[in-house]
Amino acid sequence: MRGDDGVEVLRVAGIERAGPGDLTFLASAKYAPHLAGTRASAVVVPPDVETPLPSLVSKNPYLFYARAAQVLHPPAHPAPGAHPTAQVHPSTSLGDDVHVGAFAVVGPRVRIGARTTIHPHVVLYEDVVIGEDCLLHSGVQIREGCRLGNRVVVQNGAVIGGDGFGFARADDGSYEKIPQVGIVVIEDDVEIGALTAVDRSSLHETRVGRGTKIDNLVQVGHSVTIGTHTVMAAQVGVAGSTHVGNNAMIGGQVGIAGHITVGDGVVATAQSGIPNSVENGEMISGYPAIENRKWLKASAVFPRLPEIARRLRQIEKKIEELLAKR
Amino acid sequence: MRGDDGVEVLRVAGIERAGPGDLTFLASAKYAPHLAGTRASAVVVPPDVETPLPSLVSKNPYLFYARAAQVLHPPAHPAPGAHPTAQVHPSTSLGDDVHVGAFAVVGPRVRIGARTTIHPHVVLYEDVVIGEDCLLHSGVQIREGCRLGNRVVVQNGAVIGGDGFGFARADDGSYEKIPQVGIVVIEDDVEIGALTAVDRSSLHETRVGRGTKIDNLVQVGHSVTIGTHTVMAAQVGVAGSTHVGNNAMIGGQVGIAGHITVGDGVVATAQSGIPNSVENGEMISGYPAIENRKWLKASAVFPRLPEIARRLRQIEKKIEELLAKR
């Protein structure tokens, strides 16, 4: 802490719109010029930034800001208890201070851990298990037998445990449904985005590892396993039985084929199409995905393909002339 | 109006399936041969098309047809009032002739403008503001504090104001959630497609401009701003903090990176991947997106790459021979 440590902050705001009572932050020294004009009451800064403003100094200002913002803007905690319109099966086990919102449906043998908030219009099929301190937003559907750890956040409209896409083809060309008898397991501290679908496994389990964050409209196929602390941006699709490792970063609209392994720490840039397994730590791009540096270079040449084809024809002509003149 | 102006039309129909009582239309003169066989009672035509049928002549037949169809097929207006099963918080302000459907949940301090229809199973969190003459279909979720203008249409299952995808990384590799304290503002005359997600801003607002039309399964990231009269086809993804201008046309499955500006009037063809800002009026394609004409030409050469590589080898060989013979 530098400067006046008695200053009061009530909320967070961006550096340009902040006013009295606001805490803002500077992610790095390169944004320091913005500090001059801010009306914020206090600012989180990296150690190498000087400012007359009351400031909280952190080597990771963004992280510190995240924690301060969580204190200033805690998630709403509706009053404990089930709304009178909620349909909670008598066999359900509710922990202390659980809130169940209007019109929620909680099926037989469901267990919900302490302090979890179930918003209106959530449906939990039979035998679902939800940990402590979870937050399920309205419109979430969780299918039979799926299990969520502690502190899991599920945004509106997500579907966890829908049937995997499994069919066997008969000789007449028709498809016969393979019952999807497995479940989905979501570990602690995971966030699942709005309108994301995580399919139940055909046989055993689909698993999303601890601390992994998945954005909106993502498809996670049946029997997929995702490691810990991986992030997946919006509209990613992961086909069945694939494993994505720990600490991976998967960009928006990336597609990952089935039955492959994407290693730990892999970075796949937006819209990549990944047909084959990827080694730990690689950074990949393109469709089909290749090493990012190679892709950047090849993509830079791509628009010149017509010119390359034309020059090739000219060369061939000249060589024919040279050969003819012999 | 040409021909019998006493003809009665009751509904619209396509030119080939139309029968007595149907109004149909001809988008341009090139479809005129279809007129001979139609059994429609009347037709909207451009000025250069002659027909003995009773016809409405318009320089923009499709637009005229749209307006006629709106008259013949007005949206259903359920009886005013809240369904007895709806949970409407006592602090809610409802305009005249508002309909709230079965099992809808309307939170504290929500305001809904006159003549708006809220279908069953819509959830409006606290402090939501909805304008006049809006239509919210079943299964729509609107999160705390978000605001819709007048005449906004939201198709089924869309989520407005879900948390943006914002996390700060700690030294141990774990992610800390950044509270998303901003809102979403949807201006007048916008349409939002089914199962589309428009995320709330991390700090201030995500905004969709007047008259913009967004199709199904689209992702609009946090703090994105979209101008007026822009259209986005299905499954487009726009990453956080990007600005898309006015009158842009974004094709299906296009991906737009975060923190860039896509200018007014930009046309991005389907599946483009846009990594960098785009000037006003450009037409772009490809991944990474380049000028559409260049992309078309380069894409036409792409399948010939193996042949180009082979010819290159042949040339190199011939040159070696020429050099050797010296």
Place this chain on the structure above:
Amino acid sequence: MRGDDGVEVLRVAGIERAGPGDLTFLASAKYAPHLAGTRASAVVVPPDVETPLPSLVSKNPYLFYARAAQVLHPPAHPAPGAHPTAQVHPSTSLGDDVHVGAFAVVGPRVRIGARTTIHPHVVLYEDVVIGEDCLLHSGVQIREGCRLGNRVVVQNGAVIGGDGFGFARADDGSYEKIPQVGIVVIEDDVEIGALTAVDRSSLHETRVGRGTKIDNLVQVGHSVTIGTHTVMAAQVGVAGSTHVGNNAMIGGQVGIAGHITVGDGVVATAQSGIPNSVENGEMISGYPAIENRKWLKASAVFPRLPEIARRLRQIEKKIEELLAKR
């Protein structure tokens, strides 16, 4: 049947995790080594696989397994009748043994065939027709007038019959909505994935043919028709008025342009972008999509583009030298 035909199996399991009471399967002889270690009570095998385990022999073990799994894991059939909280309009016609779950809304003049299960939180607008033995999971929305055949399965959160994306542009750049007055028809034995949107037609009908299987988060545009026994993986998008034939296989994230025909038996690999019509039986890939074999070969050369450009420059230089020396 080979071996002990008195063995009892209670459920299915994967070959590695199976234990006593489990039935497992071997899709082909190449997995035969796994048989040695399995603890399953019985196994479905192809004719060329020998095992001391009690085994069911089938030329199509996967199909046989699917049928056995359906017997061992029949879909839950909740008790017939409407839940007391369901809002079923008095004009609705319900077949024998129909189940309607909590908070479901069934609109005027809806007809539901015998033995169909409607899970909680399903909304059926007016005039919807559902066949016999259907299964609609929670959160499904079906709009006015749409029709489902028999044995149709709809996963959670899917939207059938949302408005197609149709607007006419006025001179001032604004868009006027074209009322979407058609419907959606889903034929017998179709499966629709979670959070998939099938738009109603602008004029007549959008149709999904018998036995076709559609995965999650797929967009089917207005007036699209899809043939029989076609499969579409997750996140596919089909733009308006396109026809996809019978027995086609469309990979994940494929985009198909509007107003084209994709023929019978077409295979489009994941992420393809299909701008033009495709002949029956073709296998295509890429963006824009071309013949799969050509695409594989050209894609293999693509990373070498920078090297090709460099070699081209070297050749040009050598030729200049050769010409100069004359």
